[in-house]
Amino acid sequence: MKKFVQVLLVSLILCLSACSTGTPKEEETTNINASYDVAIVGGGMAGMMAAAELAENSDLEVAIYEKAANLGGNLPYTGGVIMGFNESTYPEVADSEEFVNYFRNLYQENINLGFIEKEDFTINEELIYNAFSLYGKPVKFMLDAGVPFPDSENFNTRNYGGTIYSNFLSITGADEGSDTCFNFLQAITDKLENYSNVHIFTNAEVIEVLNNENTVTGIKLKDGSEINTPNVILATGGIADSEEYMKEYNPGYIGHINYTTGLSTGDGITMTRKFRTEILGIGALGGFVSSDSTWVPLRSYFMIDGTGNRFVNEAYSDYITSYIAYSEKRNNIYMICDQNYADANPEEIELKLNENDLLEFDSLESLCENLNIQYEQFQKTVNAYNEAIANKANPEFDLDYTLGNQITKAPFYAERQEDYFFDTFTGIKANEKAQILNGNNEIIEGLYGAGQLILCNAIEIVYAQGGTGLSFAAATGTLAANTIIEKVSK
Template structure:
């Protein structure tokens, strides 16, 4: 029978881990060092002016305000009063950092992986408050040593899934249809959900789904679409397998309470027959691309996987595979206290991409090494590194990219989401270069190919986002001018070309003629009313494509061209088998993660019961 063990959310404090959502690794290392710089212990007594003090510092998205209470010789309480960071990730930091400061009587506490900027913001706000107490802060900057990891006992399961993002949880749900399986899901981060929890949560389907009333894709048309978008061949048997199970899988999840809004259906790419759905929360938050939309879907998958009998452990990193004679026997694991081995009949790798691993970016997609990472902190290429010794071929090229305003904001929030608003985009030469009404992923790809890797979205004072544009101007992120000539000068582009571009663009709209870049006429927005705004646009990485070569059943292919016994890969770790060059359309990553997770789980189960 299944082992059903309750999920206990314990935030172990993990130092010096790569951070996602827009913070570069160098920035993270620098700030971690500033926060946790170790100072020799001293016998000098800590003395405070007893009372309650308020401090403030910058977090991920804005200021964090804390209240710190001290007695004459100790910190007695730390409480966050205000913040504007992402609620989900901030909560992980807030549940850990204040308690650790009080427990250790130290400001040299470890940040929470995946919530690094929020962690640092809380710590720095506490420092600000404590600086008002008369204490010597250096006396509080002593780091408590961690005990060494102990050797734990070996464990045995039918299936081990490495990674609790969309693909890993989908695999667990599929495996859970067999009530006799013991299923263990291991997640290295302090929380589940992976990239899905930080995404907009869009999910596409078709081919027989009862929730798609229009004619939708077939296995053949889906393959043709992927190859058209990628400009190269895809793994045809795998793509067709995905198409065959897509409608059924989507309907199964919806019928079991999945939070996608079946009334929000839209075609994700023109004439593709591929229909996407917002989460119920996302359908009300699309204006600002709120990251809570994907989190709603991640919470459902986690709860459904538990309901189907999976045991899920957080803060549990799979460090390597157990391999004997090229047969995978299990995994080696580390948590905050011990290291141990889990033996299993089947191992499914669902460890995500490598966008937060500069070394792998330079190796597998060097053109993207300078793009801003804006993705899950756990995307460090673990699955690729673990399979090196097995000689697994890496297939695919390129990264998934969206437009971004800053490394921290990306494309989210009232100001960050302004990158999506303008429908006239120019480069530093003052010229258009892309269909602005097309796919955001294409705009991001083409922006990266422009001079200095930057473009500018041009907008005027019409529409419902003027207040947000003004906020961006106040923050020094958006340009504003009373004339187009002045705007060109402020953003440093070729004025003559720019004015000619705007004139031609406006004439196309007013005359109703076909646009030279194929923009949809009804969506074009001619800038005609002052003041005018310019939004600097760059490309950010939201995921990676190169990954492990697999067959149509998501079995990992070894150096001999045959499946490696007992080893599967799902999700972003194997996206390069399906698409390349450019992220095909919104909703693709979530859909393929869930579909390939199901395929891996189904195949693993079938092999076990034979």
């Protein structure tokens, strides 16, 4: 996560400047009352990869409607981290069974960690299998487009609740350290624009899916125009920016720092309400961020809450530590270290002190007094922690003792951990071919879903691996398009 966050920070800063200058050339106005074979609503990763599949493998006339001024959705704000590109799999991607296993294990681990009850949620393994069977296609499209993936960097192995995910699932940052995600997006949009059967409309907000009973007939845009089409792919993303949906489905995350674009307003959910489509999934994916500009939390392995207790194995992915803190309603959370740690990590400490991220105290007592932490319990926690490090065993939390430093030498440092989130799981029910179902679990003829809008069919609560969101979006966008191609070729 640490590396991921660094990449993310760099890309956030660079994208803010780069994205405003290099606008892709897209068609600016909508065609009133036009007809297309396929209308894609939303031009994020899922919508773009749906268009790519249709462009490369059909003669169907395809229109993408994107409500923002540019394609990309959340993509330009990500760390560009995506699954399947690493030494052993690049440029091939691994077998789709591997991806199914990843989601299956994740489901089981979420149960083991007590995050979900078995009866609350089941994953649609067939959907995952079908989507990732096609994952080589968007990967190839991105490689052909020139998305600047380095050859084989393999920087991120995740510790998810104790499981270390394998090399296969390790991930690669695109063009790390430069204007990563702008280049990522630009390469895709440049290639899409070269297809004569793909028409891109930006500043084009879709407000309704038109239908004749259970069959799709078109879409309606905010400007009043109606588009006739027998096939609509909804790829509208998550709900993080909808106050109404966050209140209803993820109230606990209100007040956490939200890193999405402002475009994630759950429009796909709103547009399928008239079909009484089932809404699935709760939760959001996030982590801890240091209180200001250094962003990456202190790398110490001693985390406590306001009661003065440790509560988690600090080596877990911060997706997990932050979720545990959230679900156990723990607050006032700090990473703590002492001068021994500072001596071993002078650059990190200096940077954080310069940026006012770290608070410095000459005694543990004054640390507690100033931070509103219960001192007596804190002292016991420090003693137990020091003993665990000395004994090279930390049975309570199973922390690898080589990671920890004893807390003994003044001054002592504390860094507050702030919660952030960037992905939400609430979405709509789809079948194994990415077709959207109505309230009676019947296929709505001509209506498909892709990306974060249907991620709820595969995951609830938390995922382990950076790259999951973009990869799932690319795979399911391709699947939705592929289902349409199969239908029309019959």
